[in-house]
Amino acid sequence: MTTVCVAGGTGQVGREVVRLALDAGLDVAVLSRRPPSGTSPAHHDGARYFQADVTTGAGLAEALQGVDVVIDCLEGQFGKARKKFSDGGARLLAVAADAGVRKAVLLSIINCDRSKAAFYVSKADKERVYATSALETVVVRATQFHSLAASVFQAGAKVRLIPVFKGARFQTISPSDVASELLVEALSEASVEHHRTRTVGGPDIRTMRELAEIWRKATGQRGLMVELPLPGETGKYLRSGLNLVPDERTGTDTFESWLAKRGESL
Helix, strand or coil, X not given: CCEEEEECCCCCCHHHHHHHHHHCCCEEXXXXXXXXXXXXXXXXXXXXEEECCCCCCCCHHXXXXXXXXXXXXXXXXXXXXXXXXXXXXXXXXHHHHHCCCCEEEXXXXXXXXXXXXXXXXXXXXXXXXXXXXXXXXXXXXXXXXXXXXXXXXXXXXXXXXXXXXXCCEECCECHHHHHHHHHHHHHCCCCCCCXXXXXXXXXXXXXXXXXXXXXXXXXXXXXXXXXXXXXXHHHHHHHCCCCCCCXXXXXXXXXXXXXXXXXXXX
């Protein structure tokens, strides 16, 4: 039986990877700084949870013992976590190599190496760490999640204003679709190419206004749609269409279908 360790297995993509891996009959270990309790929605019966920290190395050896493949869904969006993001990746890979792990799969963001925004730079730095690993590695770059758009609209709706960024189009994808592709890569046969990168995108490309209209209809929320400029590197990235991959419509879960399944929590 293949043993998979999901680093960051309590996040929105990581927990989907854990669920799919268990459904596939795999032995699943989860690495997290704060393992969930048995009553938490992030906890899956059948998975083994380990408290471990890639920034210090604490607990990594125990979590990776007997593991065949690591799937890295860790995030580091702010502050110290972002600054240490690539270093944490290097530490995880080093301990994995010592433990006899054969492959590591990394979740990343489409065209992160073409933006100067700090979050994207940290992702690109971590990709470069993976590209020099002794392990076979696969970087899976995904377009933005459905939840990103929904969270922006939800935040604005609190003050009855729904923001729509000028010139922005999105190809949003569901976490479960991304998780499925991560698991496919984790279980694939060894490749002649020691380090690979692939990109996965959502099924539809839509303007932010179109997404806002879909969200408002699905949720019944009221609010005035306000078109706003998005300054800085993130705005430049979106207006340039670097968040789109028209030829890679991997996901099947549309924004509408994702919203319908989450209706009780919207």
